[in-house]
Amino acid sequence: MAAETAVSKDSLHIPLIDFSLFTSGASTAKQETARAVLHGFTTAGFIYLKNHPIPPDVVEAVFAQSARFFTRPKAQKEALAWTTARANRGYSALGQEKVTQLTDRGEIEKLRDGVPDLKESFEIGREGEEGCPNQWPDEKLYSQPNTINGMTNGVTNGTSTHSTSTNGVAHTEAEAKEFKTVMQDFFSRCQSLHMLVMRAIALGLSLPESFFDSYTDTGDNTLRLLHYPEVSKQVFAQNQAQVRAGAHTDYGSITLLFQDGRGGLQVQSPEGTYVDATPIAGTIVVNAADLLARWSNDVIKSTKHRVVEPPAPLEGEVHPPRYSVAYFCNPNSEKAIDAIPGTYEEGVPGREKKYEMVKSGEYLMRRLEATY
Ligand SMILES: O=C(O)CCC(=O)C(=O)O
Numbered sequence: 535m536a537a538e539t540a541v542s543k544d545s546l547h548i549p550l551i552d553f554s555l556f557t558s559g560a561s562t563a564k565q566e567t568a569r570a571v572l573h574g575f576t577t578a579g580f581i582y583l584k585n586h587p588i589p590p591d592v593v594e595a596v597f598a599q600s601a602r603f604f605t606r607p608k609a610q611k612e613a614l615a616w617t618t619a620r621a622n623r624g625y626s627a628l629g630q631e632k633v634t635q636l637t638d639r640g641e642i643e644k645l646r647d648g649v650p651d652l653k654e655s656f657e658i659g660r661e662g663e664e665g666c667p668n669q670w671p672d673e674k675l676y677s678q679p680n681t682i683n684g685m686t687n688g689v690t691n692g693t694s695t696h697s698t699s700t701n702g703v704a705h706t707e708a709e710a711k712e713f714k715t716v717m718q719d720f721f722s723r724c725q726s727l728h729m730l731v732m733r734a735i736a737l738g739l740s741l742p743e744s745f746f747d748s749y750t751d752t753g754d755n756t757l758r759l760l761h762y763p764e765v766s767k768q769v770f771a772q773n774q775a776q777v778r779a780g781a782h783t784d785y786g787s788i789t790l791l792f793q794d795g796r797g798g799l800q801v802q803s804p805e806g807t808y809v810d811a812t813p814i815a816g817t818i819v820v821n822a823a824d825l826l827a828r829w830s831n832d833v834i835k836s837t838k839h840r841v842v843e844p845p846a847p848l849e850g851e852v853h854p855p856r857y858s859v860a861y862f863c864n865p866n867s868e869k870a871i872d873a874i875p876g877t878y879e880e881g882v883p884g885r886e887k888k889y890e891m892v893k894s895g896e897y898l899m900r901r902l903e904a905t906y
């Protein structure tokens with residue numbers, strides 16, 4: 535059987551799918567798996583994948599590098615700051631981004647001032663995109679000794695052995711290079727997985743398996759490392775509205791979400807309640823996002839989700855930090871996105887095409903500009 539169940543509550547049923555049956559199964563199993571993937575996206579908007587092509591040690595290395603990155607002194611992280619929606623790369627401090635469904639800037643500002651999200655993040659985009667360099671620590675922090683010398687936190691100024699320290703543990707230039715290597719490798723593995731999941735969707739929709747390939751091969755995607763710092767239980771107790779990340783939908787085609795074991799991710803059920811999307815070791819949570827919902831004439835669902843106080847019983851007063859890694863996939867930015875064949879029928883009431891054609895990159899930019 536292709537699918538077990540990962541989450542089942544309040545009419546929200548998120549399947550747990552053995553993806554190896556799609557990537558290397560016999561043709562019947564492959565077809566069934568493709569249907570299960572599509573079914574998950576047209577009902578819950580979410581699936582969990584196990585036996586996927588990204589090896590556990592690769593994911594572990596990404597989490598280790600991410601945790602280490604966030605221990606860098608604040609001044610260094612700020613030297614790698616996220617700058618513009620067009621670039622969409624770099625570091626965002628706690629409370630800077632408020633993910634929300636609102637598009638009015640004034641309303642977003644008000645929200646942000648009220649209850650900031652308790653998280654910091656670092657975003658990495660496709661390498662080599664004209665005018666949008668990644669904010670790699672080895673390039674930005676170590677190549678110009680003066681930049682780093684001006685910072686408040688300890689830096690050893692040697693000619694070839696620049697290192698930076700937090701809590702006595704040095705961040706070396708070699709380590710910064712290793713960070714880049716690990717993230718670039720992971721980025722391309724996730725890019726390939728995006729293509730595979732889109733192939734499963736194509737097959738599930740009875741389209742040629744390669745239907746989406748020319749939409750997904752550039753890799754105009756964003757890798758986001760997320761750190762939700764440790765937080766006292768009191769913070770949640772004192773403010774009912776306090777969350778680690780506010781309820782939102784994602785913008786692009788799909789998101790690949792890797793979470794640690796802490797918990798706190800919740801998905802909105804058809805009944806409107808928020809249901810725990812409990813971590814399952816070795817799996818990837820994959821959700822459909824807004825542009826894919828639009829592209830599929832809303833056959834596929836982009837479901838709201840959020841990150842709240844972890845549900846696990848807590849010893850002591852402080853919730854430990856939580857780390858997650860989200861890989862936001864988008865159709866190639868220059869592609870025109872118009873309803874997928876078979877998801878609409880002109881002249882059939884309730885089945886008409888609902889949306890105008892939109893350019894992928896322009897759609898994403900509009901959404902990002904409203905968020906930051
Ligand atoms: O940290 C998580 O588990 C979810 C993050 C998320 O939904 C996002 O960054 O869009």
Ligand SMILES: [Fe+2]
Nearest residue numbers: 782783784839
């Ligand atoms: Fe999200």
